[in-house]
Amino acid sequence: MTAVVVEGLQKTYGSHEVLRGIDFTVTEGEIFALLGPNGAGKTTTLEILEGFRGRDKGRVKVLGLDPGLPGDSRRLRERVGLVLQDIAVEPYLSVRETIARNAGYYRAPRDVDEVIELVGLREKRAAKVKDLSGGQKRRLDLAMGVVGDPRLLFLDEPTTGFDPSARRSAWEVVQDLRASGTTIVLTTHYMDEVQALADSVAVIADGRIVESGTPATLGGRDSAFARIRFELPPGTKVSDLPVRASTATEGALVTIEVEEPTAVLHSLTDWALRRGTTLQRLTVERPSLEDVYLEITRSFEREPSQQSVATRGHRPNRSHS
Protein backbone atom coordinates (compact mmCIF):
# COMPACT_ATOMS: atom_id res chain seq x y z
CA MET A 1 0.00 0.00 0.00
CA THR A 2 1.48 3.33 -1.02
CA ALA A 3 0.78 6.52 0.89
CA VAL A 4 2.41 8.87 -1.60
CA VAL A 5 3.11 8.46 -5.30
CA VAL A 6 5.08 11.08 -7.21
CA GLU A 7 5.79 10.58 -10.92
CA GLY A 8 7.54 12.98 -13.26
CA LEU A 9 6.81 15.98 -11.06
CA GLN A 10 7.89 19.25 -12.62
CA LYS A 11 7.71 22.82 -11.37
CA THR A 12 9.11 26.00 -12.84
CA TYR A 13 9.20 29.45 -11.27
CA GLY A 14 9.63 31.95 -14.08
CA SER A 15 12.62 30.60 -16.00
CA HIS A 16 13.97 28.63 -13.04
CA GLU A 17 13.24 24.90 -13.20
CA VAL A 18 12.93 23.95 -9.54
CA LEU A 19 11.75 20.39 -10.10
CA ARG A 20 12.85 18.60 -13.28
CA GLY A 21 10.95 15.35 -12.97
CA ILE A 22 10.75 13.90 -9.46
CA ASP A 23 9.77 10.27 -8.92
CA PHE A 24 9.36 8.50 -5.61
CA THR A 25 6.87 6.51 -3.61
CA VAL A 26 6.26 6.36 0.12
CA THR A 27 4.97 3.09 1.52
CA GLU A 28 2.20 3.30 4.08
CA GLY A 29 3.49 3.06 7.65
CA GLU A 30 7.10 3.98 6.91
CA ILE A 31 9.26 6.97 7.71
CA PHE A 32 10.49 8.41 4.45
CA ALA A 33 13.30 10.96 4.50
CA LEU A 34 13.70 13.44 1.67
CA LEU A 35 17.25 14.81 1.72
CA GLY A 36 19.09 17.39 -0.31
CA PRO A 37 20.96 20.67 -0.15
CA ASN A 38 19.08 23.91 0.47
CA GLY A 39 17.42 25.05 -2.73
CA ALA A 40 17.39 21.57 -4.25
CA GLY A 41 13.59 21.44 -4.31
CA LYS A 42 12.69 19.66 -1.06
CA THR A 43 10.32 22.29 0.27
CA THR A 44 8.72 22.86 -3.13
CA THR A 45 8.07 19.12 -3.41
CA LEU A 46 6.56 19.03 0.08
CA GLU A 47 4.40 22.08 -0.57
CA ILE A 48 2.99 20.47 -3.71
CA LEU A 49 2.19 17.33 -1.72
CA GLU A 50 0.62 19.46 1.02
CA GLY A 51 -1.57 21.29 -1.47
CA PHE A 52 0.00 24.73 -0.96
CA ARG A 53 1.48 24.87 -4.45
CA GLY A 54 0.35 23.81 -7.86
CA ARG A 55 2.51 21.72 -10.21
CA ASP A 56 3.35 22.13 -13.88
CA LYS A 57 3.57 18.47 -14.85
CA GLY A 58 3.50 15.01 -13.37
CA ARG A 59 1.29 12.77 -11.33
CA VAL A 60 0.87 13.15 -7.56
CA LYS A 61 -1.26 10.97 -5.31
CA VAL A 62 -1.42 11.52 -1.56
CA LEU A 63 -3.47 8.84 0.23
CA GLY A 64 -5.04 8.17 -3.16
CA LEU A 65 -6.10 11.81 -3.66
CA ASP A 66 -4.68 14.60 -5.77
CA PRO A 67 -3.63 17.58 -3.62
CA GLY A 68 -3.75 19.76 -6.74
CA LEU A 69 -7.55 19.45 -6.93
CA PRO A 70 -9.48 21.73 -4.54
CA GLY A 71 -11.98 19.02 -3.56
CA ASP A 72 -9.31 16.40 -2.90
CA SER A 73 -7.14 18.95 -1.11
CA ARG A 74 -10.00 19.75 1.24
CA ARG A 75 -10.52 16.08 1.99
CA LEU A 76 -6.82 15.60 2.61
CA ARG A 77 -6.78 18.27 5.34
CA GLU A 78 -8.73 15.90 7.56
CA ARG A 79 -6.15 13.12 7.17
CA VAL A 80 -2.81 14.87 6.73
CA GLY A 81 -0.87 16.65 9.49
CA LEU A 82 2.02 18.96 8.96
CA VAL A 83 4.81 20.59 10.87
CA LEU A 84 6.37 23.39 8.85
CA GLN A 85 9.78 24.97 9.27
CA ASP A 86 8.66 28.19 10.93
CA ILE A 87 7.01 28.08 14.32
CA ALA A 88 3.59 29.72 14.20
CA VAL A 89 1.46 29.74 17.35
CA GLU A 90 -0.83 32.29 19.03
CA PRO A 91 1.24 33.84 21.84
CA TYR A 92 -1.50 34.43 24.42
CA LEU A 93 -3.20 31.04 24.47
CA SER A 94 -2.00 28.31 26.79
CA VAL A 95 -0.50 25.08 25.50
CA ARG A 96 -3.67 23.16 26.23
CA GLU A 97 -5.94 25.82 24.72
CA THR A 98 -3.85 25.94 21.55
CA ILE A 99 -4.10 22.18 21.05
CA ALA A 100 -7.78 22.06 22.06
CA ARG A 101 -8.60 24.80 19.56
CA ASN A 102 -7.06 22.86 16.69
CA ALA A 103 -8.56 19.58 17.91
CA GLY A 104 -11.96 21.21 17.44
CA TYR A 105 -11.30 21.60 13.71
CA TYR A 106 -11.16 17.84 13.12
CA ARG A 107 -13.89 15.29 12.83
CA ALA A 108 -12.16 12.65 14.94
CA PRO A 109 -9.26 14.28 16.79
CA ARG A 110 -6.91 12.60 19.24
CA ASP A 111 -7.43 13.21 22.93
CA VAL A 112 -5.90 16.60 23.78
CA ASP A 113 -4.23 15.49 27.02
CA GLU A 114 -2.87 12.38 25.34
CA VAL A 115 -1.25 14.57 22.68
CA ILE A 116 0.22 16.87 25.35
CA GLU A 117 1.67 13.77 27.00
CA LEU A 118 2.97 12.46 23.68
CA VAL A 119 5.03 15.58 22.93
CA GLY A 120 6.22 15.92 26.52
CA LEU A 121 4.56 19.20 27.43
CA ARG A 122 2.59 18.02 30.46
CA GLU A 123 4.35 20.38 32.88
CA LYS A 124 3.76 23.27 30.47
CA ARG A 125 0.11 22.56 29.69
CA ALA A 126 -1.15 25.70 31.45
CA ALA A 127 1.76 27.92 30.36
CA LYS A 128 1.16 30.68 27.84
CA VAL A 129 2.71 29.95 24.46
CA LYS A 130 4.73 33.19 24.60
CA ASP A 131 6.54 31.88 27.70
CA LEU A 132 7.72 28.65 26.06
CA SER A 133 11.29 28.05 24.89
CA GLY A 134 11.99 27.57 21.20
CA GLY A 135 12.19 23.80 21.58
CA GLN A 136 8.93 23.70 23.54
CA LYS A 137 7.20 25.74 20.85
CA ARG A 138 8.47 23.29 18.27
CA ARG A 139 6.96 20.45 20.30
CA LEU A 140 3.68 22.35 20.47
CA ASP A 141 3.89 22.65 16.69
CA LEU A 142 4.31 18.88 16.49
CA ALA A 143 1.29 18.45 18.78
CA MET A 144 -0.79 20.56 16.37
CA GLY A 145 0.45 18.40 13.51
CA VAL A 146 -0.75 15.17 15.12
CA VAL A 147 -3.88 16.29 17.02
CA GLY A 148 -6.10 15.54 14.01
CA ASP A 149 -4.89 11.91 14.16
CA PRO A 150 -3.43 12.08 10.64
CA ARG A 151 -2.68 9.03 8.55
CA LEU A 152 0.18 10.94 6.95
CA LEU A 153 2.42 13.48 8.67
CA PHE A 154 4.81 15.88 6.95
CA LEU A 155 7.74 16.98 9.10
CA ASP A 156 9.86 19.75 7.59
CA GLU A 157 13.15 19.86 9.50
CA PRO A 158 11.44 19.03 12.79
CA THR A 159 14.46 19.10 15.12
CA THR A 160 16.40 22.09 13.82
CA GLY A 161 17.65 24.03 16.82
CA PHE A 162 17.00 21.22 19.33
CA ASP A 163 19.58 20.26 21.93
CA PRO A 164 20.70 16.62 21.77
CA SER A 165 18.34 15.36 24.46
CA ALA A 166 15.35 17.21 22.99
CA ARG A 167 16.24 15.67 19.64
CA ARG A 168 16.29 12.18 21.14
CA SER A 169 12.86 12.66 22.70
CA ALA A 170 11.49 14.07 19.44
CA TRP A 171 12.78 10.95 17.69
CA GLU A 172 10.93 8.82 20.20
CA VAL A 173 7.72 10.71 19.49
CA VAL A 174 8.17 10.15 15.75
CA GLN A 175 8.91 6.45 16.30
CA ASP A 176 5.80 6.13 18.48
CA LEU A 177 3.75 7.70 15.71
CA ARG A 178 5.11 5.19 13.20
CA ALA A 179 4.34 2.40 15.63
CA SER A 180 0.73 3.61 15.76
CA GLY A 181 0.53 3.36 11.97
CA THR A 182 1.20 6.94 10.84
CA THR A 183 3.16 7.38 7.63
CA ILE A 184 5.79 10.09 7.98
CA VAL A 185 7.53 12.16 5.32
CA LEU A 186 10.53 13.91 6.81
CA THR A 187 13.07 16.44 5.59
CA THR A 188 16.20 17.05 7.59
CA HIS A 189 19.82 18.09 7.33
CA TYR A 190 20.92 15.76 10.14
CA MET A 191 22.19 12.40 8.93
CA ASP A 192 22.09 10.91 12.43
CA GLU A 193 18.37 11.68 12.38
CA VAL A 194 17.97 9.85 9.07
CA GLN A 195 19.98 6.93 10.44
CA ALA A 196 17.85 6.80 13.59
CA LEU A 197 14.43 7.25 12.00
CA ALA A 198 14.16 6.65 8.30
CA ASP A 199 13.06 3.41 6.69
CA SER A 200 13.79 4.76 3.25
CA VAL A 201 15.61 7.76 1.86
CA ALA A 202 15.66 9.75 -1.33
CA VAL A 203 18.23 12.41 -2.14
CA ILE A 204 17.06 15.33 -4.22
CA ALA A 205 19.59 17.55 -5.96
CA ASP A 206 19.17 20.04 -8.75
CA GLY A 207 15.48 19.24 -9.06
CA ARG A 208 15.80 15.46 -9.42
CA ILE A 209 16.04 12.37 -7.26
CA VAL A 210 19.69 11.36 -7.62
CA GLU A 211 19.78 8.47 -5.15
CA SER A 212 17.33 6.46 -3.18
CA GLY A 213 17.43 3.45 -0.92
CA THR A 214 17.55 2.73 2.78
CA PRO A 215 19.92 4.48 5.19
CA ALA A 216 22.06 1.31 5.16
CA THR A 217 22.31 0.95 1.39
CA LEU A 218 22.19 4.54 0.16
CA GLY A 219 24.85 5.23 -2.45
CA GLY A 220 26.20 1.66 -2.21
CA ARG A 221 27.16 2.29 1.35
CA ASP A 222 26.77 -1.34 2.43
CA SER A 223 29.29 -2.55 -0.13
CA ALA A 224 31.63 0.41 0.06
CA PHE A 225 35.27 0.05 0.89
CA ALA A 226 36.34 0.06 4.51
CA ARG A 227 38.72 2.85 5.38
CA ILE A 228 41.71 2.16 7.66
CA ARG A 229 43.34 5.27 9.06
CA PHE A 230 46.34 5.70 11.33
CA GLU A 231 49.30 7.94 12.02
CA LEU A 232 52.52 6.99 10.27
CA PRO A 233 54.97 5.89 13.01
CA PRO A 234 57.88 8.32 13.47
CA GLY A 235 60.75 7.67 11.12
CA THR A 236 58.78 5.63 8.61
CA LYS A 237 57.58 6.39 5.12
CA VAL A 238 54.45 5.32 3.31
CA SER A 239 56.60 3.08 1.11
CA ASP A 240 57.80 1.19 4.21
CA LEU A 241 54.30 -0.16 4.85
CA PRO A 242 53.67 -3.82 4.06
CA VAL A 243 50.53 -3.00 2.07
CA ARG A 244 50.01 -0.47 -0.63
CA ALA A 245 48.55 2.65 0.85
CA SER A 246 46.22 3.33 -1.98
CA THR A 247 45.46 6.86 -0.90
CA ALA A 248 47.79 9.71 -0.19
CA THR A 249 48.25 11.00 3.32
CA GLU A 250 45.58 13.26 4.65
CA GLY A 251 47.17 15.51 7.18
CA ALA A 252 49.36 13.19 9.20
CA LEU A 253 47.03 10.20 8.74
CA VAL A 254 47.56 7.37 6.28
CA THR A 255 44.36 6.16 4.63
CA ILE A 256 43.98 2.69 3.15
CA GLU A 257 40.75 1.64 1.45
CA VAL A 258 40.08 -2.08 1.26
CA GLU A 259 37.09 -4.24 0.57
CA GLU A 260 37.78 -6.56 3.51
CA PRO A 261 40.04 -5.15 6.23
CA THR A 262 40.93 -8.28 8.28
CA ALA A 263 44.05 -9.39 6.40
CA VAL A 264 45.36 -5.88 5.85
CA LEU A 265 44.94 -5.05 9.51
CA HIS A 266 46.79 -8.24 10.43
CA SER A 267 49.80 -7.42 8.29
CA LEU A 268 49.80 -3.78 9.40
CA THR A 269 49.73 -4.54 13.11
CA ASP A 270 52.30 -7.35 12.64
CA TRP A 271 54.58 -4.90 10.83
CA ALA A 272 54.20 -2.34 13.59
CA LEU A 273 54.82 -4.81 16.42
CA ARG A 274 57.94 -6.22 14.79
CA ARG A 275 59.32 -2.71 14.54
CA GLY A 276 58.51 -2.16 18.20
CA THR A 277 56.16 0.74 17.40
CA THR A 278 52.40 1.39 17.46
CA LEU A 279 49.77 2.64 15.03
CA GLN A 280 48.52 5.76 16.77
CA ARG A 281 44.92 6.89 16.20
CA LEU A 282 44.05 3.68 14.33
CA THR A 283 40.45 3.52 13.09
CA VAL A 284 38.56 1.24 10.71
CA GLU A 285 35.28 2.55 9.34
CA ARG A 286 32.81 2.23 6.56
CA PRO A 287 31.62 5.52 5.08
CA SER A 288 28.99 7.13 7.27
CA LEU A 289 25.64 8.16 5.87
CA GLU A 290 26.95 11.71 5.96
CA ASP A 291 30.00 10.75 3.86
CA VAL A 292 27.77 9.08 1.31
CA TYR A 293 25.34 12.00 1.28
CA LEU A 294 28.13 14.54 0.79
CA GLU A 295 29.60 12.42 -1.99
CA ILE A 296 26.23 12.23 -3.74
CA THR A 297 25.43 15.92 -3.50
CA ARG A 298 28.96 17.31 -3.94
CA SER A 299 28.97 17.54 -7.73
CA PHE A 300 25.55 19.23 -7.77
CA GLU A 301 26.52 21.98 -5.42
CA ARG A 302 29.40 23.02 -7.64
CA GLU A 303 27.59 23.14 -10.97
CA PRO A 304 23.93 23.10 -10.30
CA SER A 305 22.62 23.23 -13.86
CA GLN A 306 25.44 22.17 -16.18
CA GLN A 307 25.90 18.77 -14.58
CA SER A 308 24.50 16.01 -16.75
CA VAL A 309 21.81 14.78 -14.44
CA ALA A 310 20.94 11.78 -16.57
CA THR A 311 24.38 10.20 -16.44
CA ARG A 312 24.74 11.12 -12.81
CA GLY A 313 21.46 9.54 -11.88
CA HIS A 314 22.23 6.32 -13.72
CA ARG A 315 25.84 5.90 -12.74
CA PRO A 316 26.81 2.33 -11.88
CA ASN A 317 25.46 1.60 -8.46
CA ARG A 318 27.61 -0.52 -6.24
CA SER A 319 24.80 -1.66 -4.05
CA HIS A 320 23.56 -5.22 -4.38
CA SER A 321 19.93 -4.30 -4.44
Added chain:
Amino acid sequence: MTALSPASTADAPNTSPEQEPDLRRGEFPGRGRVGLLIHQIRYEQLSFWRNPQAVIFTFLLPVVVVTIFGAVFGGDEKQDFFFGMSGMEYYTPTIAAVSVLGACYGQLAIVLSTRRQTGLLKRLRATPLPAWVYFVGLLVHCVLVSLVDVVLVIGVGALYGVALPTHWTALALTLVLGAASFCALGAGVASLVRSAEAAPALVQFIQFPLVFISGSYFPIHAGVLNTIAGLLPVKPFNEAMLAPFTHGGGYQWKELGVLAAWGVLGALVAVRRFRWDPRPE
Protein backbone atom coordinates in the same frame (compact mmCIF):
# COMPACT_ATOMS: atom_id res chain seq x y z
CA MET B 1 -10.00 4.32 -1.72
CA THR B 2 -10.86 7.48 -3.57
CA ALA B 3 -14.52 6.59 -3.65
CA LEU B 4 -16.70 9.34 -2.31
CA SER B 5 -19.35 8.28 0.11
CA PRO B 6 -22.67 9.97 0.58
CA ALA B 7 -22.53 12.74 3.15
CA SER B 8 -25.29 11.04 5.12
CA THR B 9 -22.72 8.75 6.76
CA ALA B 10 -21.09 11.71 8.43
CA ASP B 11 -22.95 11.39 11.68
CA ALA B 12 -21.33 8.09 12.62
CA PRO B 13 -18.35 9.00 14.76
CA ASN B 14 -16.15 6.04 13.84
CA THR B 15 -16.58 5.81 10.12
CA SER B 16 -13.54 4.83 8.12
CA PRO B 17 -11.50 7.72 6.73
CA GLU B 18 -13.08 7.17 3.31
CA GLN B 19 -16.46 8.14 4.68
CA GLU B 20 -15.88 11.77 5.31
CA PRO B 21 -18.36 14.51 5.95
CA ASP B 22 -18.63 17.32 3.50
CA LEU B 23 -16.84 20.08 5.36
CA ARG B 24 -18.21 22.74 3.05
CA ARG B 25 -21.61 22.02 4.48
CA GLY B 26 -20.19 22.20 7.97
CA GLU B 27 -20.97 18.61 8.86
CA PHE B 28 -19.20 17.79 12.07
CA PRO B 29 -20.27 14.84 14.15
CA GLY B 30 -21.97 15.70 17.41
CA ARG B 31 -21.75 19.38 16.59
CA GLY B 32 -23.08 21.46 13.79
CA ARG B 33 -21.46 24.29 11.95
CA VAL B 34 -22.82 26.66 14.58
CA GLY B 35 -20.90 24.73 17.22
CA LEU B 36 -17.70 25.04 15.24
CA LEU B 37 -18.34 28.76 14.76
CA ILE B 38 -18.85 29.23 18.51
CA HIS B 39 -15.66 27.23 19.15
CA GLN B 40 -13.77 29.57 16.81
CA ILE B 41 -15.28 32.77 18.27
CA ARG B 42 -14.41 31.62 21.78
CA TYR B 43 -10.73 31.24 20.90
CA GLU B 44 -10.67 34.58 19.05
CA GLN B 45 -12.07 36.19 22.19
CA LEU B 46 -9.46 34.47 24.40
CA SER B 47 -6.62 35.58 22.13
CA PHE B 48 -7.90 39.15 22.14
CA TRP B 49 -8.66 39.72 25.82
CA ARG B 50 -5.36 38.18 26.92
CA ASN B 51 -3.33 40.47 24.66
CA PRO B 52 -2.64 43.66 26.66
CA GLN B 53 -1.63 45.64 23.58
CA ALA B 54 -4.87 44.81 21.81
CA VAL B 55 -6.99 45.56 24.87
CA ILE B 56 -5.29 48.90 25.57
CA PHE B 57 -5.11 50.30 22.04
CA THR B 58 -8.17 48.78 20.48
CA PHE B 59 -10.52 48.60 23.42
CA LEU B 60 -9.58 51.03 26.19
CA LEU B 61 -8.34 53.99 24.17
CA PRO B 62 -11.80 55.17 22.99
CA VAL B 63 -13.09 54.93 26.56
CA VAL B 64 -10.17 57.01 27.79
CA VAL B 65 -10.68 59.55 24.99
CA VAL B 66 -14.41 59.97 25.69
CA THR B 67 -13.66 60.35 29.42
CA ILE B 68 -11.14 63.13 28.70
CA PHE B 69 -13.53 64.81 26.26
CA GLY B 70 -16.16 64.67 28.98
CA ALA B 71 -13.85 66.54 31.32
CA VAL B 72 -13.05 69.13 28.62
CA PHE B 73 -16.42 69.56 26.90
CA GLY B 74 -18.72 68.62 29.79
CA GLY B 75 -21.87 70.59 30.58
CA ASP B 76 -25.19 70.32 28.84
CA GLU B 77 -25.08 73.69 27.12
CA LYS B 78 -26.25 73.41 23.49
CA GLN B 79 -23.78 74.98 21.06
CA ASP B 80 -23.94 75.92 17.38
CA PHE B 81 -20.37 74.58 17.07
CA PHE B 82 -21.78 71.14 17.86
CA PHE B 83 -24.74 71.59 15.50
CA GLY B 84 -27.06 72.53 18.35
CA MET B 85 -25.96 69.69 20.59
CA SER B 86 -23.90 69.75 23.77
CA GLY B 87 -20.28 68.70 23.44
CA MET B 88 -20.82 65.27 24.89
CA GLU B 89 -24.02 64.71 22.93
CA TYR B 90 -21.82 65.09 19.86
CA TYR B 91 -18.76 63.17 21.05
CA THR B 92 -20.46 60.16 22.63
CA PRO B 93 -21.70 58.80 19.26
CA THR B 94 -18.60 59.83 17.26
CA ILE B 95 -16.15 58.29 19.73
CA ALA B 96 -18.36 55.19 19.85
CA ALA B 97 -17.92 55.12 16.06
CA VAL B 98 -14.14 55.47 16.44
CA SER B 99 -14.16 52.47 18.78
CA VAL B 100 -15.93 50.40 16.10
CA LEU B 101 -13.30 51.50 13.59
CA GLY B 102 -10.51 50.33 15.87
CA ALA B 103 -12.15 47.07 16.86
CA CYS B 104 -13.06 46.13 13.29
CA TYR B 105 -10.98 47.88 10.65
CA GLY B 106 -7.75 48.37 12.60
CA GLN B 107 -7.87 45.09 14.46
CA LEU B 108 -8.63 42.93 11.42
CA ALA B 109 -6.06 44.58 9.15
CA ILE B 110 -3.30 44.09 11.72
CA VAL B 111 -4.35 40.66 13.01
CA LEU B 112 -4.73 39.18 9.53
CA SER B 113 -1.45 40.55 8.19
CA THR B 114 0.42 39.46 11.33
CA ARG B 115 -1.07 35.99 11.22
CA ARG B 116 -0.22 35.68 7.56
CA GLN B 117 3.37 36.79 8.11
CA THR B 118 3.95 34.38 11.01
CA GLY B 119 2.54 31.49 9.01
CA LEU B 120 -0.52 31.02 11.23
CA LEU B 121 -2.90 31.46 8.30
CA LYS B 122 -0.98 28.98 6.17
CA ARG B 123 -1.16 26.43 8.93
CA LEU B 124 -4.83 27.10 9.46
CA ARG B 125 -5.35 26.49 5.75
CA ALA B 126 -3.94 22.99 6.27
CA THR B 127 -6.62 22.14 8.85
CA PRO B 128 -10.18 21.16 7.91
CA LEU B 129 -11.57 24.42 9.35
CA PRO B 130 -13.64 25.93 6.50
CA ALA B 131 -12.48 29.40 5.48
CA TRP B 132 -15.97 30.85 5.90
CA VAL B 133 -16.09 29.70 9.54
CA TYR B 134 -12.77 31.39 10.14
CA PHE B 135 -13.87 34.71 8.63
CA VAL B 136 -17.37 34.73 10.09
CA GLY B 137 -15.78 33.87 13.44
CA LEU B 138 -13.46 36.87 13.16
CA LEU B 139 -16.36 39.10 12.11
CA VAL B 140 -18.52 38.09 15.06
CA HIS B 141 -15.55 38.48 17.39
CA CYS B 142 -14.97 42.04 16.15
CA VAL B 143 -18.67 42.89 16.46
CA LEU B 144 -18.67 41.61 20.05
CA VAL B 145 -15.64 43.72 20.97
CA SER B 146 -17.28 46.73 19.28
CA LEU B 147 -20.52 46.19 21.18
CA VAL B 148 -18.81 46.13 24.57
CA ASP B 149 -16.80 49.20 23.59
CA VAL B 150 -19.87 51.12 22.40
CA VAL B 151 -21.76 50.26 25.58
CA LEU B 152 -18.84 51.56 27.67
CA VAL B 153 -18.55 54.77 25.64
CA ILE B 154 -22.32 55.39 25.91
CA GLY B 155 -22.03 54.66 29.64
CA VAL B 156 -19.31 57.29 30.06
CA GLY B 157 -21.46 59.70 28.06
CA ALA B 158 -24.38 59.00 30.39
CA LEU B 159 -22.17 59.84 33.37
CA TYR B 160 -21.66 63.24 31.76
CA GLY B 161 -25.41 63.64 31.36
CA VAL B 162 -25.89 62.50 27.75
CA ALA B 163 -29.35 61.04 27.25
CA LEU B 164 -29.50 57.41 26.13
CA PRO B 165 -30.31 56.75 22.45
CA THR B 166 -33.96 57.15 21.54
CA HIS B 167 -33.93 54.80 18.58
CA TRP B 168 -32.30 51.54 19.66
CA THR B 169 -33.05 49.54 16.52
CA ALA B 170 -31.52 52.22 14.29
CA LEU B 171 -28.45 52.21 16.53
CA ALA B 172 -28.23 48.39 16.41
CA LEU B 173 -28.57 48.31 12.62
CA THR B 174 -25.96 51.06 12.22
CA LEU B 175 -23.57 49.23 14.54
CA VAL B 176 -23.87 45.86 12.84
CA LEU B 177 -23.65 47.31 9.34
CA GLY B 178 -20.77 49.59 10.35
CA ALA B 179 -18.88 46.79 12.07
CA ALA B 180 -19.34 44.47 9.08
CA SER B 181 -18.27 47.17 6.60
CA PHE B 182 -15.18 48.14 8.57
CA CYS B 183 -14.30 44.46 9.03
CA ALA B 184 -14.48 44.04 5.25
CA LEU B 185 -12.31 47.14 4.76
CA GLY B 186 -9.82 45.79 7.32
CA ALA B 187 -9.64 42.47 5.50
CA GLY B 188 -9.24 44.37 2.23
CA VAL B 189 -6.30 46.38 3.57
CA ALA B 190 -4.76 43.18 4.98
CA SER B 191 -5.01 41.68 1.49
CA LEU B 192 -3.17 44.60 -0.08
CA VAL B 193 -0.43 45.09 2.52
CA ARG B 194 2.69 42.98 1.98
CA SER B 195 4.29 42.69 5.39
CA ALA B 196 3.04 42.73 8.96
CA GLU B 197 5.49 45.55 9.77
CA ALA B 198 3.79 47.80 7.22
CA ALA B 199 0.26 47.00 8.41
CA PRO B 200 -0.04 49.31 11.49
CA ALA B 201 1.49 52.21 9.56
CA LEU B 202 -0.85 51.75 6.61
CA VAL B 203 -3.86 51.31 8.89
CA GLN B 204 -3.10 54.60 10.68
CA PHE B 205 -2.18 56.38 7.45
CA ILE B 206 -5.69 55.69 6.19
CA GLN B 207 -7.62 55.99 9.44
CA PHE B 208 -6.04 59.06 11.00
CA PRO B 209 -6.84 61.66 8.29
CA LEU B 210 -10.19 60.01 7.71
CA VAL B 211 -11.45 60.40 11.28
CA PHE B 212 -10.30 64.03 11.33
CA ILE B 213 -12.01 65.11 8.13
CA SER B 214 -15.07 63.12 9.14
CA GLY B 215 -15.57 65.17 12.29
CA SER B 216 -14.91 62.38 14.78
CA TYR B 217 -12.71 64.53 17.02
CA PHE B 218 -14.13 67.98 16.20
CA PRO B 219 -17.12 69.13 14.16
CA ILE B 220 -16.36 70.18 10.58
CA HIS B 221 -18.18 73.26 9.27
CA ALA B 222 -16.53 73.37 5.84
CA GLY B 223 -19.05 72.44 3.13
CA VAL B 224 -16.60 71.09 0.54
CA LEU B 225 -14.83 68.93 3.09
CA ASN B 226 -18.13 67.58 4.35
CA THR B 227 -19.17 66.69 0.81
CA ILE B 228 -15.94 64.78 0.22
CA ALA B 229 -16.01 63.11 3.64
CA GLY B 230 -19.62 62.19 3.05
CA LEU B 231 -18.54 59.93 0.21
CA LEU B 232 -15.91 58.18 2.37
CA PRO B 233 -16.94 55.56 4.90
CA VAL B 234 -16.33 57.27 8.28
CA LYS B 235 -18.53 60.38 8.08
CA PRO B 236 -21.66 58.50 6.99
CA PHE B 237 -21.06 56.11 9.89
CA ASN B 238 -20.74 59.09 12.28
CA GLU B 239 -23.97 60.59 10.97
CA ALA B 240 -25.82 57.32 11.28
CA MET B 241 -24.52 56.93 14.83
CA LEU B 242 -25.46 60.50 15.82
CA ALA B 243 -29.04 60.25 14.60
CA PRO B 244 -30.39 57.66 17.08
CA PHE B 245 -29.14 59.85 19.95
CA THR B 246 -31.00 62.96 18.81
CA HIS B 247 -34.71 63.29 19.19
CA GLY B 248 -36.60 62.16 16.15
CA GLY B 249 -33.54 60.66 14.45
CA GLY B 250 -33.92 57.22 12.97
CA TYR B 251 -32.55 55.15 10.10
CA GLN B 252 -30.15 57.15 7.93
CA TRP B 253 -30.64 55.16 4.74
CA LYS B 254 -28.42 57.28 2.51
CA GLU B 255 -25.52 57.15 4.98
CA LEU B 256 -26.01 53.45 5.59
CA GLY B 257 -25.98 52.92 1.82
CA VAL B 258 -22.61 54.68 1.40
CA LEU B 259 -21.25 52.65 4.31
CA ALA B 260 -22.49 49.38 2.85
CA ALA B 261 -21.01 50.25 -0.55
CA TRP B 262 -17.58 50.68 1.06
CA GLY B 263 -18.07 47.39 2.87
CA VAL B 264 -18.83 45.63 -0.41
CA LEU B 265 -15.74 47.20 -1.99
CA GLY B 266 -13.57 46.01 0.92
CA ALA B 267 -15.05 42.54 0.71
CA LEU B 268 -14.45 42.36 -3.05
CA VAL B 269 -10.80 43.34 -2.63
CA ALA B 270 -10.42 40.83 0.19
CA VAL B 271 -12.01 37.99 -1.77
CA ARG B 272 -9.94 38.69 -4.87
CA ARG B 273 -6.60 39.44 -3.25
CA PHE B 274 -6.53 37.56 0.05
CA ARG B 275 -3.48 35.34 0.55
CA TRP B 276 -2.94 32.66 3.17
CA ASP B 277 0.69 32.10 2.35
CA PRO B 278 3.39 34.56 3.50
CA ARG B 279 5.52 33.62 0.49
CA PRO B 280 3.22 33.06 -2.44
CA GLU B 281 4.43 31.73 -5.78
